[in-house]
Amino acid sequence: MTLNKWRVYSMLNSKSNILEFACTTGFSVRELCKMAQCKGLGIDISKASIQAARHNAKQYAKSVNLKYVATNALEFSTKDRFSHVVIGAALRFFPNPTQTIQKCISLMQNDGFLLSAEFFVEKSIPDKVLAKAQKVFGITPTNVGYKEVMSVYKGLELMYEDFQNIIPETEDELAHYVDSTVERIVNDKNIKDDSLIKKLKNRLNEIKQVANELRPYQRYVILVHRYRKTIYPHRYVELF
Numbered sequence: 001m002t003l004n005k006w007r008v009y010s011m012l013n014s015k016s017n018i019l020e021f022a023c024t025t026g027f028s029v030r031e032l033c034k035m036a037q038c039k040g041l042g043i044d045i046s047k048a049s050i051q052a053a054r055h056n057a058k059q060y061a062k063s064v065n066l067k068y069v070a071t072n073a074l075e076f077s078t079k080d081r082f083s084h085v086v087i088g089a090a091l092r093f094f095p096n097p098t099q100t101i102q103k104c105i106s107l108m109q110n111d112g113f114l115l116s117a118e119f120f121v122e123k124s125i126p127d128k129v130l131a132k133a134q135k136v137f138g139i140t141p142t143n144v145g146y147k148e149v150m151s152v153y154k155g156l157e158l159m160y161e162d163f164q165n166i167i168p169e170t171e172d173e174l175a176h177y178v179d180s181t182v183e184r185i186v187n188d189k190n191i192k193d194d195s196l197i198k199k200l201k202n203r204l205n206e207i208k209q210v211a212n213e214l215r216p217y218q219r220y221v222i223l224v225h226r227y228r229k230t231i232y233p234h235r236y237v238e239l240f
């Protein structure tokens with residue numbers, strides 16, 4: 001749903017040229033390029049993620065003009081300028097989100113679109129739940145409100161925003177996701193070791209359970225911002 005909203009409200013088309021920051025296994029850029037029949041590049045600091053992204057592209061989007069590069073997005077340079085930069089929900093994984101947005105802007109064409117999605121809280125997440133999430137994810141989940149989350153986009157024009165409540169998943173829904181995802185890896189990698197399969201399921205289940213526990217405290221907003229050289233970093237319109 002997020003991808004489709006980004007596609008519609010950023011007017012993605014066959015002439016678009018997408019860059020995805022922190023693309024992990026390449027899902028967003030791949031599916032957006034496939035929908036619009038345009039070209040795209042995904043970058044991520046993790047070599048293993050980029051390998052998986054290339055593998056997935058061969059499997060799910062053979063005829064799409066897609067490239068993936070393992071690199072630190074903050075040091076990435078190219079002569080290309082992109083019509084769309086996707087950062088998804090990855091912004092908060094960077095130590096300095098404001099600096100990261102500036103890096104995105106430096107790679108955008110005039111009138112280009114920044115596509116992101118942010119979690120924010122309306123009631124504070126209890127310390128116990130936060131500590132658990134920190135332990136399982138290795139990062140502290142966003143525990144700040146909407147205005148604080150949005151402050152890093154100052155200077156860009158907000159073209160579209162869509163608020164979502166995040167309804168916790170049932171045990172059945174979680175199990176379906178975990179089983180499907182692990183089965184895919186097991187088949188792809190021809191894994192036969194039952195104890196390894198069990199470990200993979202337990203780890204993914206642990207991550208999904210904690211993410212689920214956070215859901216009652218979180219909301220999610222799908223965002224499309226435009227970068228216009230003649231306006232940035234000012235604002236001349238009301239926010240609504």
Ligand SMILES: C[S@@+](CC[C@H](N)C(=O)[O-])C[C@H]1O[C@@H](n2cnc3c(N)ncnc32)[C@H](O)[C@@H]1O
Nearest residue numbers: 022023024044045046072073074088089090093
């Ligand atoms: C939560 S995942 C992003 C998931 C996905 N792209 C999304 O938003 O739907 C965070 C990703 O950020 C990547 N990452 C963290 N720091 C990075 C950096 N400096 N440059 C590029 N990728 C980075 C990690 O390797 C990881 O794949």
